[in-house]
Amino acid sequence: xxxxxxxxxxxxxxxxxxxxxxxxxxxxxxxxxxxxxxxxxxxxxxxxxxxxxxxxxxxxxxxxxxxxxxxxxxxxxxxxxxx
Numbered sequence: 001x002x003x004x005x006x007x008x009x010x011x012x013x014x015x016x017x018x019x020x021x022x023x024x025x026x027x028x029x030x031x032x033x034x035x036x037x038x039x040x041x042x043x044x045x046x047x048x049x050x051x052x053x054x055x056x057x058x059x060x061x062x063x064x065x066x067x068x069x070x071x072x073x074x075x076x077x078x079x080x081x082x083x
Contacts, residue, residue, distance in 0.1 A: 002031035002032060002059070003029075003030055003031055004025070004030050004031055004032035004033055004034060004059075004061070005025055005028075005030055005033055005034070006033075006034040006036070007021050007025075007033055007034060007035055007036055008036050010024070013038070013039065013042070014035055014036045014037070014038070014039070014042065014043055015039075015042040015043070015044075016044050016047050019047060019048070019051045021033065022048075022051045022052055022055050022057065023051070023055050025055075025057075026055040026056060026057060031057075031059065032057060032059040032060055032061060033052075033057065033060060033061075034060070034061045034062055035048060035060055035061075035062045036062065037062050048060070068081065069081050
């Protein structure tokens with residue numbers, strides 16, 4: 001089993017200023033970190049990848065959900081759109 005954490009446990013906005021959270025997660029012995037992609041203009045994929053590699057992570061996850069893809073919605077069709 002692998003254990004990880006969503007970066008939103010520590011920050012509500014991901015940017016290059018958040019890259020140290022990758023090191024924090026690795027230092028806690030976690031196997032992966034989930035990077036929030038809520039503000040795509042502030043996410044630098046190359047910097048994220050470089051920091052993940054430097055920390056020794058081989059996996060990262062991310063989920064992009066919005067009002068149209070709300071997995072907690074009452075509407076079954078909207079929930080189904082999240083898969």
